[in-house]
Amino acid sequence: MLMPLNELLLGIAGVGATLIGTFIVGVFFYIDTDLHRMLMATDAADRYLRSGVRWVFLVYALPVLVPLTLAALDPIWGAATFIVLSAILVMATVDTGRRIVKSGRMGVSRSLAVNQWVSTVGVLALVVLPWVIGGWLPPASAFVPSTIIAIAIGFTSTAALIMTQFDATAAMADSVQVDPESDAPQH
Numbered sequence: 001m002l003m004p005l006n007e008l009l010l011g012i013a014g015v016g017a018t019l020i021g022t023f024i025v026g027v028f029f030y031i032d033t034d035l036h037r038m039l040m041a042t043d044a045a046d047r048y049l050r051s052g053v054r055w056v057f058l059v060y061a062l063p064v065l066v067p068l069t070l071a072a073l074d075p076i077w078g079a080a081t082f083i084v085l086s087a088i089l090v091m092a093t094v095d096t097g098r099r100i101v102k103s104g105r106m107g108v109s110r111s112l113a114v115n116q117w118v119s120t121v122g123v124l125a126l127v128v129l130p131w132v133i134g135g136w137l138p139p140a141s142a143f144v145p146s147t148i149i150a151i152a153i154g155f156t157s158t159a160a161l162i163m164t165q166f167d168a169t170a171a172m173a174d175s176v177q178v179d180p181e182s183d184a185p186q187h
Helices: 005-031 034-039 043-072 075-106 110-134 140-175
Strands: none
Touching (some): 005 140, 043 110
């Protein structure tokens, strides 16, 4: 038996809310570490990380707010919410892409660069999909594929940010060697 549309929309919003909540906890733990202070030695790296975190918040906001609006209000309000969030997400995608191109000379990880371009394609797809599926005033069901794409690219972007931080930590550990006789770090 198929799930009623409102239940599906609320389920999507629940998944998006869970992912954004987990992301917020991770960001707060990361900001409080010494690793963050050491890795963000350059202003450009710090601005790129801020831009990436802002982008992830925005991409997760779409599958939270749009389904809640569609489940509670008329489709016009869901479409308006989608348009506003999509416009902000497109601007943030351009900004983050610009920063990664600018940071490319400074050693931004390849996985972040690849993820950025794949996510950019995902953003373009999710922005136009409701209107391709549903016409000028899409029904609530036309927004479901876009919200699922937003969850997917938000998740992959979260994973790329985490893996980049793990790679940076490993690189820092490799640069500091420990003398086995004294247990003191050697640079």
